[in-house]
């Protein structure tokens with residue numbers, strides 16, 4: 163149920179009318195003309211939120227505050243309790259917990275899986291880069307140690323390769339909405355406070371004046387997140 167709803171929300175919010183409805187109330191009024199895609203997205207979204215809230219309630223009934231957390235929700239609830247005692251909850255609220263849990267799936271799953279797939283594809287195109295990554299990992303990590311996030315600072319070549327992948331692959335072709343908090347002058351253009359803007363990474367990351375040079379021709383399946391074509395399977399199906 164959770165996966166189906168998540169899949170539906172991802173598909174529905176990627177439709178042009180939902181995208182526009184997020185920008186302005188005026189577009190929301192047009193939703194019914196385009197099959198109520200935005201309305202459906204909101205309804206499915208509410209179901210996911212309700213599911214996560216129910217999951218949090220279940221955790222609260224069975225949690226052992228004194229021992230190792232079973233998962234992220236437990237760890238968050240334990241932190242809330244610790245902060246409550248010090249009267250220092252700050253942003254640690256159940257609402258935040260719900261959204262953070264949601265983020266793992268909605269923001270973190272497909273993005274991370276697609277990045278890994280694209281990375282594999284690119285190092286096949288560039289075997290010399292693959293060799294250097296291998297060499298660095300052999301030298302720094304070796305065969306005994308299990309790699310963790312804290313090793314990243316000791317792996318500058320791998321880190322640079324991953325950052326370069328993010329630049330060239332443009333896995334999110336359409337960025338998320340942002341709002342301008344104060345009047346901004348950009349060259350000859352004034353962007354007034356309150357304007358909704360959608361910055362495009364590609365305009366900078368693939369500006370030929372900044373990054374000259376050829377890139378491999380890789381086909382992508384478009385969607386909310388671009389997936390390199392040889393990989394048909396996805397964490398969240400799109401079709």
Ligand code: HEM
Pocket residue numbers: 265266267269270271273274277333334337338361
């Ligand atoms: C390689 C994997 C990922 C990619 C390519 C990616 C991509 C992006 C992009 C392009 C944005 C918009 C940034 C902007 O404001 O300009 C974004 C925002 C965000 N991402 Fe990710 N993301 C990834 C992993 C994750 C993970 C693992 C999480 C959480 C578990 C996450 C949570 C979020 C959240 C909460 C925002 C909104 C931040 C805000 O409020 O401004 N992302 N991500």
